[in-house]
Amino acid sequence: MKRLLLLSTLALAAGCYTKESETPNGLSSFRVEVTTLTVGDGSGALLPVVNACAAKYGNDQAAVPPAVRGTTECPYTLPRTDVDIGLSITAVDGNGGEMTSFNGPVSFRVVPGDITGDYSKRWANLTNGKGTGSVRVAHLYGETHVWVQDEPFELDYADGGVVGDLTQVPAEPATRTFATGLSTPIRFSEPGISTLQLPESGFETSVFIKQFLRIGRNPEAGEPLVQNCDPSDPNNGQQMKLLVTGTDSSGFYVTDMTACRVLEKSLAGANIQTPEPDGFNPGRFNSVYIYNYQFPEGLDAGDLIWTLSGTVAEFTNTTQLSFPAWTLRENVRLLPQSEWNKYLSQVPPVEINGRLCGYSGSPYLDDLLCGYSYKNFKMESLESSLVKLRRVKFPRVFKNCDANGNNDMPMFCPSGSGAARTWKNCFEEPADDPDLPERQCVIDCTLGIGQFAGTICAEKTTYTNFGQFVVEMNATGPAAAGLDDSVAARITKVSVGTTSLTRAQPQGARINLYCDQPVHVRFGEEGVSVDQTGTLVAANTRFEYTLQGNETQVALVRDAAATRNAACQLAPDSRSRISLQIKDAVPDLNPDCSETDADAAKALQCKQLHAATFDVVGHLKHVGPARPRWNVLPRDQDDLCCYPGPGLECPKPIKPCP
Numbered sequence: 158m159k160r161l162l163l164l165s166t167l168a169l170a171a172g173c174y175t176k177e178s179e180t181p182n183g184l185s186s187f188r189v190e191v192t193t194l195t196v197g198d199g200s201g202a203l204l205p206v207v208n209a210c211a212a213k214y215g216n217d218q219a220a221v222p223p224a225v226r227g228t229t230e231c232p233y234t235l236p237r238t239d240v241d242i243g244l245s246i247t248a249v250d251g252n253g254g255e256m257t258s259f260n261g262p263v264s265f266r267v268v269p270g271d272i273t274g275d276y277s278k279r280w281a282n283l284t285n286g287k288g289t290g291s292v293r294v295a296h297l298y299g300e301t302h303v304w305v306q307d308e309p310f311e312l313d314y315a316d317g318g319v320v321g322d323l324t325q326v327p328a329e330p331a332t333r334t335f336a337t338g339l340s341t342p343i344r345f346s347e348p349g350i351s352t353l354q355l356p357e358s359g360f361e362t363s364v365f366i367k368q369f370l371r372i373g374r375n376p377e378a379g380e381p382l383v384q385n386c387d388p389s390d391p392n393n394g395q396q397m398k399l400l401v402t403g404t405d406s407s408g409f410y411v412t413d414m415t416a417c418r419v420l421e422k423s424l425a426g427a428n429i430q431t432p433e434p435d436g437f438n439p440g441r442f443n444s445v446y447i448y449n450y451q452f453p454e455g456l457d458a459g460d461l462i463w464t465l466s467g468t469v470a471e472f473t474n475t476t477q478l479s480f481p482a483w484t485l486r487e488n489v490r491l492l493p494q495s496e497w498n499k500y501l502s503q504v505p506p507v508e509i510n511g512r513l514c515g516y517s518g519s520p521y522l523d524d525l526l527c528g529y530s531y532k533n534f535k536m537e538s539l540e541s542s543l544v545k546l547r548r549v550k551f552p553r554v555f556k557n558c559d560a561n562g563n564n565d566m567p568m569f570c571p572s573g574s575g576a577a578r579t580w581k582n583c584f585e586e587p588a589d590d591p592d593l594p595e596r597q598c599v600i601d602c603t604l605g606i607g608q609f610a611g612t613i614c615a616e617k618t619t620y621t622n623f624g625q626f627v628v629e630m631n632a633t634g635p636a637a638a639g640l641d642d643s644v645a646a647r648i649t650k651v652s653v654g655t656t657s658l659t660r661a662q663p664q665g666a667r668i669n670l671y672c673d674q675p676v677h678v679r680f681g682e683e684g685v686s687v688d689q690t691g692t693l694v695a696a697n698t699r700f701e702y703t704l705q706g707n708e709t710q711v712a713l714v715r716d717a718a719a720t721r722n723a724a725c726q727l728a729p730d731s732r733s734r735i736s737l738q739i740k741d742a743v744p745d746l747n748p749d750c751s752e753t754d755a756d757a758a759k760a761l762q763c764k765q766l767h768a769a770t771f772d773v774v775g776h777l778k779h780v781g782p783a784r785p786r787w788n789v790l791p792r793d794q795d796d797l798c799c800y801p802g803p804g805l806e807c808p809k810p811i812k813p814c815p
Contacts, residue, residue, distance in 0.1 A: 187249060241291050241293050300342045354443070373399055401460040401462065457489065525605075546771075598616075771800070
C-alpha cells in the first residue's frame with residue numbers, strides 16, 4: 158500500500174510543473190493609422206460623406222468633423238475617382254511595443270480596392286520603426302482596410318516586361334518577415350448595381366471586371382441599405398429594392414428600383430447629340446444580367462431579392478455577374494395572380510427613340526444604326542433594363558452573305574469624315590481583302606443601301622447562328638401621326654397658304670408629311686412649285702414619299718377646300734436599325750418567311766408580318782461586335798403586339814396593340 162502511494166506521489170510530482178512562455182523576438186505586426194483621405198488628383202479635396210450624415214451638419218460637407226468621417230454612422234460616398242490615403246506606420250514587436258530596430262521598405266494593399274498610383278504610392282520606408290506614406294487607390298466600397306506588409310509590392314507587367322518608373326522601386330532587403338498590419342475600418346457606401354454599370358473615364362465596360370461584389374443586405378445583417386442620391390432626387394434615402402425583371406434559360410435580369418438619377422453631363426466623354434429634356438440619362442445604370450449557367454430555379458419575374466453577389470464580367474460588352482448567389486425577399490407567385498406584377502408595374506419600360514439612338518439636329522451617317530457611338534451613354538444607362546420599341550418593321554429579305562461558307566461574318570465601321578464618310582473595314586484593309594465581298598454584302602443588307610436600298614434586310618447567317626435580326630425603327634415625325642418626335646430639330650414646321658412654298662430636304666431621303674388641313678404637294682429640283690393639280694394629301698393623314706434622282710425640294714400649297722392655312726410638319730426618315738432576338742420568346746413567329754410560300758397559310762402569315770408594325774418590350778443587351786450593336790430580347794409573346802396592315806390581321810400568335 159505504501160509503495161502504491163509513493164508511486165502515485167511521484168507521478169503527480171512529475172506531471173505538475175510551470176514554465177514561463179518565451180518572449181517572441183522580432184517584428185510581429187504594424188500599427189496603421191489613417192491620417193488623411195482625399196481625392197486622388199493631388200488637389201487635397203476632402204471626400205464627401207453620404208447626404209444623411211451631411212444633413213446633420215447643415216448639409217455642409219466641410220462642417221462634418223474629421224473624427225466622424227468614414228465611420229459606420231457617417232460613411233463616405235462611394236468614390237468614382239482615385240483616392241489618396243495618408244498613413245502613419247509603426248513597427249510592432251511580439252510584446253506589442255514599438256520595434257525601433259526595424260528599418261526598410263514596407264508595401265501597401267487595400268481591401269477592397271485596386272492600387273492605381275505609380276510605384277511611389279505603393280510603399281513607404283520605415284526608419285527606427287516609424288514612417289509615413291500615401292497610397293492611391295480606386296474602387297473602394299463598404300468596409301475597407303489598408304494593409305501594411307513586410308513584403309515586396311507587385312510590379313506592373315506588359316509586353317513581357319516590367320513597366321513604370323523603376324527609379325521609384327526601393328532596394329529589396331536581404332530578408333522579409335511577411336508581417337502584416339491593417340488599419341481600423343474606413344466605411345464607404347455599399348455598392349449598388351450602378352456601382353458596376355456607371356461608366357468611368359469614358360469607358361463603357363465595367364471597371365470592376367473580375368472583382369467579386371455583393372449588392373444588398375439581408376435584414377438580419379444590419380440596417381437596411383438606403384440610396385445616397387442628390388437631395389433633390391425622390392429616391393434619396395429610399396431603401397434599396399432589387400427586382401427580378403425577367404428570367405431565361407441561363408440566368409435572370411435584376412433592376413434596382415430605387416437607384417439614383419444620373420445627370421447626362423456628369424459622365425466624362427458622353428456623346429450627347431440631343432440632350433434629354435430633364436438633363437438626366439433615360440436610365441439609371443441600375444440593371445444587370447446575372448449569368449447563372451442554368452435557369453434560376455425558384456425565381457420568377459416580379460420577385461424581390463435581398464442580396465446579389467458574384468464576379469463582374471463582360472460578355473459582348475454587356476456587363477454581368479457570373480457564379481452568382483442571391484437571397485429571396487418576396488416570391489410574388491405565392492400571391493394571387495392579380496399581384497404578380499405589383500412591382501414590375503412600378504418600372505415601366507423606357508421607349509427607345511431617335512434621341513436615345515443619338516440623333517442630332519441634322520441627319521448623319523451613324524443614324525442608320527441606333528446607338529452606334531461607343532460614347533452613347535443614354536443607351537448604356539439602359540443596359541439590361543426593360544425597354545420598348547414602338548412601331549418597328551420586320552425585315553422583308555434575309556440575305557446569306559457567307560460567300561466562303563465559314564459561318565463567320567466580317568465587321569464594318571464608319572470611316573472618313575464629312576461628305577466622304579462611309580462604311581468599311583474596322584481595321585486597315587489590305588488591297589486584296591478576301592472578306593471584301595462578304596463585308597459589302599453585310600453593309601448593304603444591314604443598312605438598307607446599295608442593292609438593298611429601300612429594303613429592310615437581315616443577314617441570314619447572323620440570324621441562324623444567334624437568332625438576331627434587324628428591324629427598322631419608327632420614323633421621325635409628329636406624334637399625332639404615330640411617329641417619333643423625340644428630336645424636334647429634325648422636324649420642319651411650316652404654315653401652308655394659297656401661295657406655293659418650298660422646303661429643301663436631303664437628296665434620296667424618305668419624307669414624312671403631315672398637315673392638319675388638306676394640301677397639294679410636289680417634289681422636284683430647285684425652283685419646283687405646286688398648284689391645285691399637285692398630289693392631294695388629306696388632313697391629318699401621314700404621307701410618305703422617297704425623293705427620286707435629283708429631287709431635293711418639297712413644294713406645298715393648301716387645298717382650295719381648306720378652311721384655313723395648313724400647319725404642316727416635314728421630316729426625313731433616318732431609317733435607323735436595331736436588333737431583335739425572339740426565338741426563345743416567340744418560337745412560332747418566323748421572320749424569315751416568303752409571301753410566295755407554297756403553303757397558303759404560311760404565305761398569308763408572312764404577308765401579315767410584312768404589312769404590320771410592332772410594339773416590342775424586352776431587355777436591352779449590348780452586343781459590341783454586332784451590327785446593329787444593341788439587341789432587344791422580349792421575354793414571351795405578350796411582350797409583342799401588332800398594328801396590322803390594311804385589311805389584314807396580326808400574324809399568329811401576336812395580338813393587336815390596344
